[in-house]
Amino acid sequence: MTLLNTNAATLVAAATNVDLTSAGSSAEMKSTVDTATQVAAAMAQLELELDDMAQDLIDSQDQLLALYEMNRSTRLNADLHDTLQMMAQQAQRLLRVDCAFVALTMPDHDLQFVQVPDGFVDFEQFTCICDESNNATQEWQLDPETHNAIFGIAIKNGYMRRFGIRAGVCAILGALNKKNGAFRSPDIKLARSIADRAASSIETALLVQDNLSQARLQTEIALAQRIQAELLPKSTILPDQIQLSVLSVPAREVGGDFYDMQALPDRPFAFYVGDVSGKGLSAAMLMAVTRTAIRTHHRYIYDPQPATILDRANYDLYGDFTDVGMFATVFYGQYLPLSNEIVYANCGHSPVIYMPHDGEPQLLEADSPPIGVMDTTFCSTHRLRFALGDVLLVTSDGLNEAGAPNGELFGIERMIALLKQYHSNSAQVIRDALLAAVNDFSKGVRHDDQTVLVLKHI
Amino acid sequence: MTVIEEFHPDYLTLHLDGRFDAHETPQVRQSLATHTPKNVHINLEKVTFLDSAALATLVQAMKNCRERGGDVVLCNMPQPVRIIFELTRLDKAFKIINTVHDATQH
Structure with a gap:
């Protein structure tokens, strides 16, 4: 990009030099200079757009790779806490935020809360965020003015999305402090996509956890059965x-x-x-x-x-x-x-x-x-x-x-x-x-x- | 089984109806745990069967009430239920009377 801009400037200067040495009238000369300037400006604009498109392409590729990585990790990673950790990491990276978290509430009101980086918000602050969700059904954004006072930390903005896993199990994906601006439509679409992936990953981890508990219980019962028979x-x-x-x-x-x-x-x-x-x-x-x-x-x-x-x-x-x-x-x-x-x-x-x-x-x-x-x-x-x-x-x-x-x-x-x-x-x-x-x-x-x-x- | 609670100033009456077995004991335990009565009258007139889990629930209720200075009185015991109490000799442990009305005298 820097190189292309330099080339455009050189082109304008070269055109100006030619005109100064060979043009017959000042009007013609001015017209030629204007044309060259316009061409250079158009080229610079095109280069900027090309640069943005290239960046978008890189971002999209990065997101696709990250989503693929999330899917692959789901298959490899059966531990619930590790799954939540991985989801928060990917959300933080893809959404380009200072902090991302995943919170999971279980039927017995047990709460699992994982954030990246760890310690960005404490539990009380997290509770404030969730209390706000009572008025929002599925997704909501934080009001920074309100929350800065509560958190005592600089919260520029925040996006939350609630998603169900199974009966009695609910999760919230949160992103705090979007780098370079606010949460715009593409960010929200991406966050929804991450939440969808997270739902299936968490469900898989829960199923594995259930199966493990069941297998452990069966083993213990079999042991009890053997002991009773021995008695x-x-x-x-x-x-x-x-x-x-x-x-x-x-x-x-x-x-x-x-x-x-x-x-x-x-x-x-x-x-x-x-x-x-x-x-x-x-x-x-x-x-x-x-x-x-x-x-x-x-x-x-x-x-x-x-x-x-x-x-x-x-x-x-x-x-x-x-x-x-x-x-x-x-x-x-x-x-x-x-x-x-x-x-x-x-x-x-x-x-x-x-x-x-x-x-x-x-x-x-x-x-x-x-x-x-x-x-x-x-x-x-x-x-x-x-x-x-x-x-x-x-x-x-x-x-x-x-x-x-x-x-x-x-x-x-x-x-x-x-x-x-x-x-x-x-x-x-x-x-x-x-x-x-x-x-x-x-x-x-x-x-x-x-x-x-x-x-x-x- | 259905459980109907009837509140009196000095005691709680539970009217039980149906088969009183391990599946039904939680609702009786729940009722007793919620109201923590000193005295309980349990009307068994419409109980068709009791298993050992049901008997254990009644024994636990009896112990809890006696700890509070009260008691459990079993009322209107039909013959099949009475036989179970006689065979297990739990009739020696409980106060058993013929009618709910009699229970108020205890």
Whole structure:
């Protein structure tokens, strides 16, 4: 440009020199000089326009490259903060402003705010900008006179654009202090284009973030599931006279039902089934602590009477259960081989059905509310003859409350009828027959954890 | 399930209607958390079913009210619901009466 202007000036001077030496009259000479001056001026104007066009071309190319870069970065960059940072950087560069920012509000009112350069406006100043947006639906410009007083910094001008990402997620792209003038129509068009790119980039980053959270949660649930499975006893040395079959199926990945068996040298063989109110991870966590409390008391208490063990467990856990608003029903029994008896205590657990080999099934009802309901239990230790052929069935309420499609519940009566039908079979056959009948009744739909423990004297 | 709140000078009555299970407990918890009543009467006349999550909600309400020096009174319990309370022996933990009118005497 400088070179071209110099050439135009030389041309004017040369034309003037020629005219001075060769022209015949002053009028002709003046006319020639004027013409040369006009040509030179026209050429200079053309050169200026050419220069502007070249600059515009460079700018457009730069913008296209930047937008391409934004798209490419979106694919490569999955981190939400990095995405916002990159958007602000590109906006600052392309819009030629002192500062650009991207703010993102999440459904939980969490706010992410990224600006380039960092620290140009503080959070309070940013809030002032957003408060102004209440009167503008999608885009608005700052009034510098108003905002200079608020900000205490020299704000010449500012352009903001709000754009939605997804339900409950909204973002604002802001540009402060346009270099060389005000925000004109091409700038605003460009800002809109950047905002559109930013919307899709942020949506992609949010999706990646959601997927990561989901994957992390799934991993943690799978780990919890494995831990819970590990907590359930796999093999226990049973007394010779006892056949025991047990299965627990959670409604979700993990559940609140539990069972356990303990065979210690100086303790009676113990078995218990429990059901923590609710389902899922919260129930599973309390299931683990309840099981531990019972195990510990069974192992260490001086006189391990069933009622004493459950009362101590209630004492230990009452505060925790109260804090989380839950409780646990537990049936705890011991087999005494010398007297062929079962001694048991029952805190709110149902159903427990005893079927003697020579009599009718009986429902062993609880005599105390569940663990965690009151600061003390009312349960007593009960004794039960357990002779050859006798069967004890302990299940969680996920079986008797299993529903048919018409809303009818499986109920305890059907369980008793099945026990009468199958009691001469092995413990495992009885267990499987019951589970199959419930599954058939509910058409395979399981809303609650289901646990079955069958004890048989053989 | 629908929950209708009825305000009295000394107590709050909740009239529950339908299946009271884990999906429905939040609205009962919300109502109790909002009004933090000292005494609550819960009319179960039209409740068709309760699961353990619902029972846990009632237990929590009972504990909260007793901490405030009040109590939860369960009223008009239909037979299927009464059986659930008897089987779990929660009938030993709650005040249970036959009618809402009786509850005002407690």
